[in-house]
Amino acid sequence: MSDGVAPIVPGTAAPVTVPARMPTDWQTASRQTRIRRRYAAEARFRLMGLFAVVMSAGFLAILLFTMISNGIGGFAQTRIALPIDFPRAGLTLDQARLKGPGADLALAGAGLPEATQAAAIVAYGPDGDKLLSDGAWLRVRDQVKANPALLRGRATLWVPAADTIDIAAKHDGAPADEAIVAKLKAMGALSTGFNAFFLTASDSTDPTMAGIWGALKGSIFTMVVTLLIAFPVGVLSALYLEEYATRNRFTDLIEVSINNLAAVPSIIFGLLGLAVFLNTFHLPRSAALVGGLTLALMTMPVIVIASRNAIKAVPPSIRDAALGVGASPIQVVFHHVLPLALPGILTGTIIGMARALGETAPLLMIGMRAFISAPPDRLSDPATVLPVQIFLWSDQVNRGFVEKTSAAIIVLLVFLLAMNGVAIYLRNKFETRW
Amino acid sequence: MNASKISARNVNVFYGQKQAISDVSLDFDSDVVTALIGPSGCGKSTFLRTLNRMNDTIANARVEGRIALDGEDIYAAEMDVVQLRARVGMVFQKPNPFPKSIFENVAYGPRIHGLASGSAQLADIVERSLKRAGLWDEVKDRLSDSGTALSGGQQQRLCIARAIAVDPEVILMDEPCSALDPIATARIEELIHELKGRYAIVIVTHNMQQAARVSQRTAFFHLGSLVEYGTTSDIFTNPRQERTKDYITGRYG
Numbered sequence: 001m002s003d004g005v006a007p008i009v010p011g012t013a014a015p016v017t018v019p020a021r022m023p024t025d026w027q028t029a030s031r032q033t034r035i036r037r038r039y040a041a042e043a044r045f046r047l048m049g050l051f052a053v054v055m056s057a058g059f060l061a062i063l064l065f066t067m068i069s070n071g072i073g074g075f076a077q078t079r080i081a082l083p084i085d086f087p088r089a090g091l092t093l094d095q096a097r098l099k100g101p102g103a104d105l106a107l108a109g110a111g112l113p114e115a116t117q118a119a120a121i122v123a124y125g126p127d128g129d130k131l132l133s134d135g136a137w138l139r140v141r142d143q144v145k146a147n148p149a150l151l152r153g154r155a156t157l158w159v160p161a162a163d164t165i166d167i168a169a170k171h172d173g174a175p176a177d178e179a180i181v182a183k184l185k186a187m188g189a190l191s192t193g194f195n196a197f198f199l200t201a202s203d204s205t206d207p208t209m210a211g212i213w214g215a216l217k218g219s220i221f222t223m224v225v226t227l228l229i230a231f232p233v234g235v236l237s238a239l240y241l242e243e244y245a246t247r248n249r250f251t252d253l254i255e256v257s258i259n260n261l262a263a264v265p266s267i268i269f270g271l272l273g274l275a276v277f278l279n280t281f282h283l284p285r286s287a288a289l290v291g292g293l294t295l296a297l298m299t300m301p302v303i304v305i306a307s308r309n310a311i312k313a314v315p316p317s318i319r320d321a322a323l324g325v326g327a328s329p330i331q332v333v334f335h336h337v338l339p340l341a342l343p344g345i346l347t348g349t350i351i352g353m354a355r356a357l358g359e360t361a362p363l364l365m366i367g368m369r370a371f372i373s374a375p376p377d378r379l380s381d382p383a384t385v386l387p388v389q390i391f392l393w394s395d396q397v398n399r400g401f402v403e404k405t406s407a408a409i410i411v412l413l414v415f416l417l418a419m420n421g422v423a424i425y426l427r428n429k430f431e432t433r434w
Numbered sequence: 435m436n437a438s439k440i441s442a443r444n445v446n447v448f449y450g451q452k453q454a455i456s457d458v459s460l461d462f463d464s465d466v467v468t469a470l471i472g473p474s475g476c477g478k479s480t481f482l483r484t485l486n487r488m489n490d491t492i493a494n495a496r497v498e499g500r501i502a503l504d505g506e507d508i509y510a511a512e513m514d515v516v517q518l519r520a521r522v523g524m525v526f527q528k529p530n531p532f533p534k535s536i537f538e539n540v541a542y543g544p545r546i547h548g549l550a551s552g553s554a555q556l557a558d559i560v561e562r563s564l565k566r567a568g569l570w571d572e573v574k575d576r577l578s579d580s581g582t583a584l585s586g587g588q589q590q591r592l593c594i595a596r597a598i599a600v601d602p603e604v605i606l607m608d609e610p611c612s613a614l615d616p617i618a619t620a621r622i623e624e625l626i627h628e629l630k631g632r633y634a635i636v637i638v639t640h641n642m643q644q645a646a647r648v649s650q651r652t653a654f655f656h657l658g659s660l661v662e663y664g665t666t667s668d669i670f671t672n673p674r675q676e677r678t679k680d681y682i683t684g685r686y687g
């Protein structure tokens with residue numbers, strides 16, 4: 001330190017010296033306050049973050065709780081024991097036709113619906129037939145088909161109750177229905193079971209007969225079409241724009257258009273689908289094919305944007321490395337860029353697909369709101385999708401549809417979770433490949 | 435002149451409006467190691483990247499002049515850039531292994547060029563390349579581990595192994611030893627000695643001793659221009675330019 005101090009010689013001006021800086025003293029009061037403030041700021045920030053997480057988790061929990069408590073009843077079915085004396089029921093039936101594809105028709109023509117009603121009247125009095133669901137005879141039919149030996153004698157079969165009885169048994173219904181339920185319960189003629197029919201049937205005007213399968217199948221068809229169109233087209237556009245296109249006015253214009261397209265309200269895509277696919281190309285109305293195409297238009301910009309960001313995030317040094325050993329541009333893309341970008345691309349795809357899965361408005365525009373009581377077999381068959389089905393049921397005045405609506409929402413959520421699960425699985429698979 | 439493996443004539447390189455290389459002419463011969471030295475930012479990497487057209491990937495970079503490989507203009511329209519880069523291999527300043535296994539890193543080049551007829555031969559190429567890069571003993575038991583999990587110096591040697599696995603005619607090395615310890619550096623220098631007979635090697639280095647040890651020719655760059663070029667012994671013992679002398683004696687840089 002002494003070297004730095006200039007010697008003082010009398011008669012000469014002291015040279016200007018820059019005072020040497022002392023090491024920072026961290027113990028002074030003002031520094032200590034700063035440190036305390038920093039800790040306080042960090043603690044505040046952590047608390048705020050925690051609060052945000054707890055709040056969103058809370059909302060999610062409330063949503064799931066209300067959905068499940070409302071909807072779980074939709075998966076349960078109240079059944080009534082129905083004794084039927086088949087030999088006396090006056091069925092005109094050719095036993096040989098009970099096997100094979102003609103069986104349903106044969107049983108319907110043989111007077112099974114009437115026989116079922118008559119049995120209810122015998123068992124439960126003049127209004128007995130009102131206790132049963134309109135489709136009760138269908139369950140009788142299924143059981144007879146499964147076991148034709150029933151036709152030779154008396155049997156007690158469990159058949160679905162009418163929706164008024166169903167509601168009275170599960171919640172609180174009209175006082176008259178409550179009394180009937182109490183009486184049936186006392187007789188041991190009432191039971192509750194899992195409504196497998198809800199998962200295998202399609203829409204119906206009778207809530208006890210309505211099922212979600214038609215809408216679920218429609219949703220699956222629609223999503224498949226959307227994915228098959230939006231994913232390859234979206235990823236290829238993103239690759240082209242990022243890896244090949246030179247930057248000029250034209251590509252800037254395309255970029256702006258795509259970004260804007262992602263922000264267009266979904267109903268506009270419905271109008272577009274109506275104008276292009278139905279009016280110009282004359283594709284069938286209400287079909288999963290058209291729904292999928294329309295939703296693909298909506299999903300594609302989301303996939304393009306997510307893919308471009310994922311591709312941009314691949315470090316340029318990886319491209320250099322591949323080009324440096326003589327990889328062609330296509331090899332660079334498919335061997336290096338795409339695998340590294342895939343997790344991000346899949347994340348974007350799942351966000352786009354999830355949005356498409358929950359979309360109602362554009363599908364209403366192309367006629368997917370029709371009452372459709374049979375699941376679609378082909379992409380061009382009239383179909384509906386889960387959110388539209390939920391929308392239609394929520395509009396019904398019949399109280400039996402209230403819990404069907406919630407049950408359908410549960411099915412939609414499960415579908416969504418399954419889709420997310422597949423995407424997360426794929427993402428992890430590609431992330432851990434090296 | 436035609437005897438040179440690569441000959442560069444009046445090369446200018448621009449990044450947008452900014453000129454990074456002005457009027458550089460240099461020849462690189464097949465059995466010679468040429469060192470490019472000069473202060474940071476003088477354009478050594480830029481010039482090196484013109485030799486295998488890696489500058490093509492930089493959107494605003496523009497190259498003027500003529501660069502010929504075996505007398506063939508590499509900037510000509512009919513030049514196949516992919517093949518050019520297989521013939522003129524490159525080791526970059528920053529280690530950049532693929533995020534794949536060690537084996538895959540080295541096997542990638544031979545595989546895309548179909549240099550191996552079968553997996554046994556491919557494994558053989560990988561082993562040979564890793565041995566020449568001085569990495570084999572460290573990684574032979576974990577060839578399926580990720581290349582990015584290696585240390586910085588090991589990654590650089592992996593990149594060298596990857597570059598020599600395709601048996602290029604010219605190897606461009608941009609400060610290959612800047613991340614290596616003295617032992618690994620000595621291995622790389624040995625490798626350069628071993629490769630010298632068959633390949634034209636161009637190496638950028640900030641280490642004067644290294645330039646003196648491995649190269650036969652040295653080119654000194656300053657502010658984008660070639661200041662002096664000659665045999666390494668001349669440049670280091672008897673530089674003609676004042677700037678060269680100042681640089682190699684450490685007066686600036």
Ligand SMILES: Nc1ncnc2c1ncn2[C@@H]1O[C@H](COP(=O)(O)OP(=O)(O)OP(=O)(O)O)[C@@H](O)[C@H]1O
Pocket residue numbers: 449454473474475476477478479480481492527
């Ligand atoms: N992609 C780029 N865009 C614009 N300018 C660039 C680019 N790359 C390099 N430059 C400029 O070109 C000049 C030469 O850079 P270069 O990387 O060739 O230097 P260098 O000699 O390799 O330096 P170092 O020894 O630090 O690696 C520098 O002034 C740099 O700023």
Ligand SMILES: [Mg+2]
Pocket residue numbers: 478479480527608
């Ligand atoms: Mg450099």
